[in-house]
Amino acid sequence: MATVSIRDLEIDFGTIKVLKTLNLEIGEGEFIVLLGPSGCGKSTLLNAVAGLLDVTAGQIWIGGKNVTWEEPKDRGIGMVFQSYALYPRMSVRGNLSFGLKMARTPHEEIEKRVAKASKILQIEPLLDRKPAELSGGQRQRVAIGRALVRDVDVFLFDEPLSNLDAKLRTELRVEIKRLHHELGSTMIYVTHDQIEALTLADRIAVMNGGVIQQLASPKEIYRRPVNRFVAGFVGSPSMNFVDGTLKMDADGAGFVLSDGTRLSLAGYEFAGTPKDGQAATLGIRPEQVDLVKTSDDATVLPIKLTMLEPMGADSLVWGHVSGTQFSVRIDGEDHVATPATVDAFFSPSQSSIFDKASGARL
Amino acid sequence: MATVSIRDLEIDFGTIKVLKTLNLEIGEGEFIVLLGPSGCGKSTLLNAVAGLLDVTAGQIWIGGKNVTWEEPKDRGIGMVFQSYALYPRMSVRGNLSFGLKMARTPHEEIEKRVAKASKILQIEPLLDRKPAELSGGQRQRVAIGRALVRDVDVFLFDEPLSNLDAKLRTELRVEIKRLHHELGSTMIYVTHDQIEALTLADRIAVMNGGVIQQLASPKEIYRRPVNRFVAGFVGSPSMNFVDGTLKMDADGAGFVLSDGTRLSLAGYEFAGTPKDGQAATLGIRPEQVDLVKTSDDATVLPIKLTMLEPMGADSLVWGHVSGTQFSVRIDGEDHVATPATVDAFFSPSQSSIFDKASGARL
Amino acid sequence: MATATMTAGSTAPEPSGPRPKRLTADRVGLYVFLVIAAAFFLLPMYVMIVTSLKPMSEIRLGNIFSLPEAWTIEPWLQAWNSACTGLNCGGIKVGFWNSIRILVPSVIISIFVGALTGYALSLWRARGSNLLFAVLLLGAFLPYQVFIYPLVRIYSSVGIYGTMAGIVVTHTIFGLPLMTLLFRNYYASLPIELFKAARVDGGGFWAIFFRLMLPMSTPIIIVAVILQVTGIWNDFLFGVVFAGRENLPMTVQLNNIVNSTQGEKLYNVNMAATILTALVPLVVYFVSGRWFVRGIAAGAVKG
Amino acid sequence: MKTRRRMNVATYVALFPAFIVVVFAYLGTMLWTVQISFTESKLLPTFAFAGTRQYERLFATSRWSISLENMVIFGIGLIAVCLVLGFLLAAALDQKIRFENTFRTIFLYPYAMSFIVTGLAWQWILNPTLGLQQYVRNLGWTDFQFDWIIRNDRAIYVVIIAGVWQASGLIMALMLSGLRGIDQELWKAAKIDGIPTWRVYVNIIIPMLRPTIITSVVLLSLAVVRVYDLVLALTGGGPGISTDVPAKFILDYLFGRANIGLATAASSILLVIVLVIITPWLYYEYFRPKRERR
Amino acid sequence: EPLKLEVFHWWTSGGEAAAVQEFAKEFNAAGGQWVDTAIGGSGSTARPIGINRIIGGDPPGAMQFNTGTQIDELAAQGLLRNLDDVAAKEGWKEALPPAFYEAIVRDGHVMAAPVNNHGQNWLWYNKALLEKNGIAEPTTWDEFFAAADKLKAAGVIPVAVGGQPWQLNLMFNSILLGEGGKDLYMKVYKDLDPAAVTSPEFKKVAETFGKLRDYSDPGNANRDWNVATGMVISGKAGFQFMGDWAKGEFVLANQVAGKDFGCILGPGEKNFVMGGDVFIFPKLKDEQGTKAQDLLATVFMSKDAQVKFNAKKGSVPVRLDVDNSKLDACAQIGVEVLKDPAKQIPATDILASQDIVQSLQDVVGEYWATPTMTADEFVGKWNDTVAQAK
């Protein structure tokens, strides 16, 4: 358990600036997820924390100590990689004990720790196998175990689950969560899967282009994304966006679609003071739309339904709102006829409105 | 558009029997998904249909013609691969037109078809790029385009989306569905992702160990899986299974858990006549469990909740029922306290019961 | 009425089961090409073997392709046991053990140094490493012979001229460019995460090399061994210049038997001696040819 | 705040042997060579400065220009034929052939043989009165003519044949491993597109083998620049001096003719030629700033 | 304790080794211990290896060189022992042909011990073949070509040629001496006189040489000399120009000199081109070694060893004062000619530097292989080459 503090970090590769004056404070025992599209610099940041990359400027503090120039092994961190990065010629036991041997830990101590870690991760029967003889999930468990035995304060995960299939991903996700509860260590977890981010994180840092866009709890990020990028990136199927203009008139705030339809925004809490006639984007999540009216303050949204996608527990209905593609999530048991033009309903207080030009939340 | 009929197909690799007397009739314009775990023979079956593999026994008919001995190019099929298999040193246009050129299609005809396919797939601006300059999704689109230009009757897809990230997968899934609507071609689609299977298929063939376990509509497969394998394989998070024994007594059918709790099965439609005292497994999907009583005929299920996993639109609650891990899906807006022991509710008519030994639905 | 009776001529079986195998022209052409190519590659070997089994009287007739009329293995025995080079008439077997004694340490050390250099160049950073690599590769293109005079001077000033150490160092020097290239490319093709994981685990430069990288290098080591065994075993010039007169390799004997300018030339013995001398690399090729192809894929091709 | 770049002492220790080799054996020798080329050295190196006299003589010597010319012909011929043959062999072996192992070994074994005597076998085979020509004539085709080895203008092509014999197995192995690395799904896609196999090779596979081809060309050029044994055993540089090559020229003057000065001048020229040809490749292949490392 | 000495040479073939054995026996009998190091191939393979050892500080006790200018620089650099004492004691100056004595003296000191005298300008022929075609032994070039024409007409290859430059050069020198005469030879090689080369006589020699192309077979390119000799032995060819080492091949084929095969010094002017080998003695650090060197030098030049060695080697003894009665018919001819000091012609190695001699071989080789090259072009090239190498 230790705090991690990243101060004014900059990282360049040659002429490419990958991280730009990045600051991040992580509390003791916190589970931080770095979420962002490919190439946004997540791994770069993680590698810098691990000491596997030289930083161009800035400092990294772990547990109150400036470790900017320390060797990786001296930073009290453990790291788990997407590709597992198990040592292929060593048995599972060898993989687990390699780090300890490097640190000249006494033999019995190694035994003890390997036993403990393999118990926690339920890989005891696998200890004498080679990595090639393990399934994907087992490999990932061993990779986690390798960090575990070293009794580190900070765990770094770089997309640890993205090579696994959906089923295993769910399983191991739960396991990592459990582990965090059990150990209480600080964890930094990189992913571009928003389900993982939402389920695991205490706080999520959504990154794009080397900059942290929003750092907040999963709930906050899901409900009140600070800009269009975050809104679009988090959530699957992703938020629907419809362009239009704001209309501030006697009826209160309104949103005018390109086809002239006016949607009432009654109940929406603006972040600042919106300007009349401002070009804006309305964002509504698929599950925030109902095809039947459930509450009175709901706004009507005319929608052309084109296709139904059953996904087991629920179904997606695809359609168009004022020419823009739009999806609605309904219960898997329900059925709607397509194609059809119907009125849907959404609650403005749950939706998001962004400035069209800057993408910032209004 | 053509029917595909697979008759008594057997395929061996050396001494390994990969497909065992497999029969499958696919109607004109039908979208069939082959779903199953890795190594179950999905690709083998698809390759046999394509003519890329010699069959050991049996016949393959396409469009009413026995094509068992035909060359792949003469079968009127197009195939899309997981690795895209684009010709790396040719432009997108080259990739699309190469097959046609080889077939000595007239120049204008090629132009026309490429234009049409690239319009359908919205890859017109990419026509002069090399595959290396495309994103994963664009590559997959080009791969589909290559089948498209050939004006085939049957499309074969071998896990076309599994190299893409979740977001792109969703997008392209919709596109493939749209394509199917537009073209009306027969499609055979291999995947081990049940969401893809459920959303795309007219009928799903769930395979295991070279045998089709169940061939039915997605709804049927999801609601009334014929055996425990299908039940467990389809659905994410997957169905909860609890072991116990059947009790047929005066109160009607009941299910006794290992800790002695008796659950009423009133309303469950047995496939055959269940035996009293038979060892069985009760299967309940996470979304079929409610933490609040909603209907009167619901059965009470005591559950120890341990952890909440918010996933945005909804959340998973993890816990134990009579010592077995159990998950419950609730709305993302709802909140439950963990840990806690509560009474949950499920409707027996929606659940599934399997024979413990054979796994067959009871 | 139109009864669907089959006429006798069209009783072709309904296609079912495996495609009937037909010997296509393509396939035949393929084998013809392979066989002709094989003949081209085997022709010199055939001539050598046939010649080595003929008595000199037949060889003088000049029918190089004809089979021996009087088969004899005398030339082989003579080549191995009693062919003279100067006053020593022990055949080429004399140099065999010298060759082995040169081969083993030279192969091991040259590969080791190459692996180490390749490892350091691919995974670690050092100032000037690019320049080092460039000069190394450039050096690979110079004719060996130019190096001899300066090396003799350097060795004699260091005191390893004419010793086993001298010859091992020489083979290491001349093997270094290719070995470094092989290993550098191989290590660069491994997932970099493996290296990172080991760094996080506290592995230092040497620990990672010995405990992680070397055990993983089998495919490329096989390629390296094949190339080095062939090169070092067939070497004549360095052996004779640098190894000292106690350590002259087998090729010196071969050369003495084969390349005498004056006096009779026993072609049959020459051929036998050549084949005998080439046996070690040939065996290495026969045994590990399959891995060679695989290993090359692992190391050489990737830039 | 500026951060220091971390350096690892062990890296330098590990690179030390290579460093020593490069500085003393490679750079040292190159400098020595260039230096001696400006002296009067005969049998033994001396440091009596002689200006560019050796170079003047070198370029006035027809044998040197013939050598260079031969190196170019041999180089182009060897590389072209080896690439084509090596590729064809690899492609043939990649067709799920019976006895693949046997064939592969047959193609590869010449690489394990030194030319000290295999050269003699070749010399016999190619000799018009002893080898193939005579053999075919004896079979009845009395007009058959294959006497390149004794013809001034053709003998260098004979050297190419023997060179191909020795080197194309290695190229075959390189190409084969390249072919084996190609995604099988690509083949399937082409089959479904109905593309004839040879077109797949020409239009799809060969362009993909570019890295393999580059490696092959580099390895072959190494052999070309150094070619010596082959020529010595096969033609001895003859007829006359028509198949002479630079390495043989250098060696003759260095050892046989006791004229180190001229030999080092020739080496220096060779060095310059290699530099000019190799540097762009080195840069392109290894030092070009790459956009992304995997 | 025997005086141990390493002897470095390139005599590796059967006959040569047997000859060396004679020296070794004598040396061992005289209290030495012969340690043999043989590196096969021509001198150009072995010589640099030995020289490298001398430079590298690990010299052999004695090392073979060809008689001539090859030892100049080693002597000048002070790497060799001078053998003045041994030579004086054994009376080398008196016993040796003057040209040979000069060839081992540098700055007034004896620097090497000569061991043999190889006649280089022999013309060998198959006696039976000539008799069958009614040809008498040719004594002039005209007779030679007449004979050659007859052989050609009979379907026999007139001259067996090995197309390697050194062999061609031997042949060329034979013609130069036989047709051009001793003076021209000496002017061309010793004085490196351009005027002599441009003289009509030299041109005539070149033309004669060129003419021989028509009398050889197409397979001559890069043919080994012994293969060519084999052609004479088997009757495929009539003549061969080659040094006296070719005798070994005849002997091996059980042919007897003067009976089965004949030998001519010529045709034309009868001279004896003397080539041969010497041994040099690098300076050694140890006393014993130096003593051994003295002993070996003495043995090399002893009459007994000379006779025994040269009988096996096929050459004639370097000493002119030994009993030659045991030599074969051909050697007898040689000895006879050698009696006239005027006919003792030094080989080109003795007259000019290796650089010049071998560069000229290139010129001869190129000329031979390029039938379109005129004699004038050849002469021009010759002079250019000499001018550059001088």
Ligand SMILES: Nc1ncnc2c1ncn2[C@@H]1O[C@H](COP(=O)(O)OP(=O)(O)OP(=O)(O)O)[C@@H](O)[C@H]1O
């Ligand atoms: N060694 C390097 N040299 C040059 N550029 C690099 C290097 N490593 C990363 N980059 C660049 O830095 C940027 C950020 O890379 P990074 O690996 O951190 O992305 P990421 O967010 O982890 O993406 P992904 O989700 O694909 O793993 C990318 O544009 C990448 O091209």
Ligand SMILES: Nc1ncnc2c1ncn2[C@@H]1O[C@H](COP(=O)(O)OP(=O)(O)OP(=O)(O)O)[C@@H](O)[C@H]1O
């Ligand atoms: N060429 C082959 N030779 C031998 N066995 C093979 C071959 N191809 C496939 N198999 C075996 O056949 C079985 C089925 O393979 P197949 O590729 O059809 O599985 P799959 O269902 O497509 O799996 P995945 O989801 O991993 O693609 C596997 O056990 C596999 O090992």
Ligand SMILES: [Mg+2]
């Ligand atoms: Mg990353």
Ligand SMILES: [Mg+2]
């Ligand atoms: Mg598959």
